[in-house]
Amino acid sequence: MPSSIRARGQGRRLLAAVVSHAFEVTNVHRLVIGLFPDNLRARRMYEAIGFQAEGISRGSAYFGGEHRDELVMSLLRPEWQAANA
Incomplete structure (x- = not known):
């Protein structure tokens, strides 16, 4: 991700919006993401x-x-709902 996006927190807002969309529009129960442990x-x-x-x-x-x-x-989903109530 370009440093100009990281510095302004746009990546976090974008991912939060994608997560919200997934839980609001679909019946998904669980979202999974993988990353290198040192990141x-x-x-x-x-x-x-x-x-x-x-x-x-x-x-x-x-x-x-x-x-x-x-x-x-x-x-x-229940964790996301509790955090966004």
């Missing part, structure tokens, strides 16, 4: 939206010619 900036953003860490999926991401661990995070 603390992304993790903080996802946690601010309401995602919770579930655990590490070992060696599940193939990136740059190597298998890397992936942190799995999720957000359930």
